[in-house]
Amino acid sequence: MVSIKKNAKAKKSKIDFYTPYTLRNALTKGDFLTRIGMLIMGAGNIFRKQIGKGIFYLFFEVAYIIFMIQNGIQNLSMLPSLGDKLQEKVWSEDLGIFVYTEGDNSLILLLYGFATLAVTVGFLIIWASSLKSAYKSQCLKKEGKHLNTFLEDIKSLFDENLHKLLLTGPMAGVLAFTVIPLIFMISMAFTNYSKEGGKLVLFDWVGLQNFIKVLNFNDSIGQTFWSVLGWTIIWAIFATGLNYIMGMILAIVINRKDTRMKAFWRFCFVLSIAIPQFVSLLIMRTMLQPNGAVNVLLQNMGWIDSPLPFLTSANWARVTVIVVNLWVGIPFTMLQVTGILQNIPAELYESAKVDGANAVVTFFKITLPYMLFVTTPYLITTFTGNINNFNVIYLLSGGNPTPVGSTAGKTDLLVTWLYKLTVDQQYYSIGSVIGIMTFVVLAVFSLIAYRSTGSYKNEEEFQ
Amino acid sequence: MMRKAGNASMGVRRKVNNLIVHTILAILSFVWIFPVIWVILTSFSDQIGSYVSSFLPKSYTLDNYKKLFTDTTILNFPKMFSNTLIIAVFTCIISTFFVLSVSYVMSRLRFKVRKPLLNVALTLTLFPGFMSMVAVYYILKAVGLAEGDMIRVALIMVYSGGSGLGFYIAKGFFDTIPKALDEAAFLDGANKWQVFTKVTIPLSKPIIVYTILTSFLSPWLDFIFARVICRANADTFTVSIGLWRMLEKEYINSWYTSFAAGAVCISIPIAILFIYMQRYYVEGLTGSVKG
Incomplete structure (x- = not known):
């Protein structure tokens, strides 16, 4: 009877994750041993005979203090100024030659400063957890309950704390290779780290100056930004919309009752997905050059006199990238929608036929509305994917043609421009602002998308 | 009489429709397969360099x-x-x-x-x-x-x-x-x-x-x-x-x-x-x- 009650209670507390062992309780209701843990981490555990756990916490404290004394404090103190010592040539009396003094490198200082901040945040989390753990053992001891030994704590990692065990590795990876670099890059948006003005070694915080520059219609960077943003959105609309409609029509045509060799047709189209995208795009690029295969073929057949400027004239290039993207994307759409198309109730089509509707009318009155209803989330993710579509643009046109003196070409998207600004041209601060702007555009679309999908709202529906 | 004629013309229309659909599919498949075939042909071509004077290579080799x-x-x-x-x-x-x-x-x-x-x-x-x-x-x-x-x-x-x-x-x-x-x-x-x-x-x-x-x-x-x-x-x-x-x-x-x-x-x-x-x-x- 008691155990059933206990189970029910455990289940309930699991649902709302209520725990009395919070940091606030530890600080307000903790006894002397618990509170001493604020200074000496793990003390509360060690004195209550959870020695392994206590030493574990203490180890972190010692390591953190050593790190801070050796490097950490120095790193943090350089963060506001980002260094001001230039590398200098000084006459050395002893050696009789000029030697270079070591100058400051703002980038390294910024990186180490953020790394130290990250370590400190990590330490504070461990500090809080040590206090909570001390308070928990205080309470359990008062109630006369069993305290977990170190071995039992480790065992719990395979059971009720399995999420901690399984998430540690992946989260460390994401922190090191996504979160910290992102914060680092975002912080650059507020500096003048750029080739412009020779600020590649020493740079300073400049506040919102870069944002003002990028959003300003009168500045040359600002003008480039708005025109690239405009093209990015036009590109995303065409690339998504045309792929969707044409892929669906292709799927319908292949699914038709009278179409023969369905599997063969599907294979022809799927083959193009199976080839690595960078290979097929590089092939397309060479084929569309002024002396590439397509122009040669057309000239040999006598259809054109001079080569067509597929990737060399701005308007041609814009149409070309959209058309080549159709080549890449239509088979994907076809694969995705084939299954859904077969789910459309056949009665709908039969009654339309009785009413004398032709294929075009049925498509616009039945198929398209039904598909839009089912695949809206897919459509919006494709749209955001296209805003971020680096491969097609970079490998195909490289953003060209580029007007003289501009940092962005006529087919550059925000992402490829970001790549050029940072990797090729070293305008890091502006590049970082562009990255943040891309995020803002994407976030707006995706928030609408994910919030409206059923799988986000009712994710436990089928469990 | 009328009905039979209607059926016959329906049948003809269906055939024409099918013919059009299959032709379009064939052309599209060609467009999709074309780069694949072309790169395979190029890989066996013995003309070095990216400039091509003809679509099909003049002779084939394994040298590449x-x-x-x-x-x-x-x-x-x-x-x-x-x-x-x-x-x-x-x-x-x-x-x-x-x-x-x-x-x-x-x-x-x-x-x-x-x-x-x-x-x-x-x-x-x-x-x-x-x-x-x-x-x-x-x-x-x-x-x-x-x-x-x-x-x-x-x-x-x-x-x-x-x-x-x-x-x-x-x-x-x-x-x-x-x-x-x-x-x-x-x-x-x-x-x-x-x-x-x-x-x-x-x-x-x-x-x-x-x-x-x-x-x-x-x-x-x-x-x-x-x-x-x-x-x-x-x-x-x-x-x-x-x-x-x-x-x-x-x-x-x-x-x-x-x-x-x-x-x-x-x-x-x-x-x-x-x-x-x-x-x-x-x-x-x-x-x-x-x-």
Whole structure:
């Protein structure tokens, strides 16, 4: 009877994750041993005979203090100024030659400063957890309950704390290779780290100056930004919309009752997905050059006199990238929608036929509305994917043609421009602002998308 | 009489319709297959250089393949291939483990920070993937992983490090495994780790195969990260940078046909893996327990 009650209670507390062992309780209701843990981490555990756990916490404290004394404090103190010592040539009396003094490198200082901040945040989390753990053992001891030994704590990692065990590795990876670099890059948006003005070694915080520059219609960077943003959105609309409609029509045509060799047709189209995208795009690029295969073929057949400027004239290039993207994307759409198309109730089509509707009318009155209803989330993710579509643009046109003196070409998207600004041209601060702007555009679309999908709202529906 | 004539004309119209549809499909298929055929033909062409005077090569040869595998002085294709293979194997092991762990935790376990973590993961995927790349390069440089042979280690870490974020498809699969199975195992005295390894994993073959294949393929398909991290270290080039390099201005004249040969060599195994994976992807999407 008691155990059933206990189970029910455990289940309930699991649902709302209520725990009395919070940091606030530890600080307000903790006894002397618990509170001493604020200074000496793990003390509360060690004195209550959870020695392994206590030493574990203490180890972190010692390591953190050593790190801070050796490097950490120095790193943090350089963060506001980002260094001001230039590398200098000084006459050395002893050696009789000029030697270079070591100058400051703002980038390294910024990186180490953020790394130290990250370590400190990590330490504070461990500090809080040590206090909570001390308070928990205080309470359990008062109630006369069993305290977990170190071995039992480790065992719990395979059971009720399995999420901690399984998430540690992946989260460390994401922190090191996504979160910290992102914060680092975002912080650059507020500096003048750029080739412009020779600020590649020493740079300073400049506040919102870069944002003002990028959003300003009168500045040359600002003008480039708005025109690239405009093209990015036009590109995303065409690339998504045309792929969707044409892929669906292709799927319908292949699914038709009278179409023969369905599997063969599907294979022809799927083959193009199976080839690595960078290979097929590089092939397309060479084929569309002024002396590439397509122009040669057309000239040999006598259809054109001079080569067509597929990737060399701005308007041609814009149409070309959209058309080549159709080549890449239509088979994907076809694969995705084939299954859904077969789910459309056949009665709908039969009654339309009785009413004398032709294929075009049925498509616009039945198929398209039904598909839009089912695949809206897919459509919006494709749209955001296209805003971020680096491969097609970079490998195909490289953003060209580029007007003289501009940092962005006529087919550059925000992402490829970001790549050029940072990797090729070293305008890091502006590049970082562009990255943040891309995020803002994407976030707006995706928030609408994910919030409206059923799988986000009712994710436990089928469990 | 009238009706019969109507039927006959319907039949003719249907035939005409079918003829039109099949012709259009044939033309479209040709458009889709054309680049594939063209690159295969080019890889056997004995005209060196990217300028073509005719669509079909004038004569055929195997020299391009020979050059690709034996001429290792400037662009060492066998080395690029082995680099990519090593990176792919390690990436595959680490990221499969990461992806399955995160998906299982997010699908099956309930804990306080679960929803916030899901939202953070969603937000992180919205940043342009390589925006952090430049920073990653400097971090790797600061810890001494951006030079010489360590670049391979760096690439493995980069490819597998962020992989935990790609858990959506596998999570969706785990969501379809009935919870009753877990509860039955708990009644038998299993702990959560045992449920994960002895109940969930054996039921998830399609999604595991899918995860393994996608993570194995990612180093072969990636171009941007490898380029940012390898820079000019030709020794550690992966296949994709190598092939891209062959089309650069200084190499294109002597390497163009070998590029085509390399593209064929890389595409065939990847295409086979992809078509094989497709089956598991579809099975993975339809869920674990049928009916």
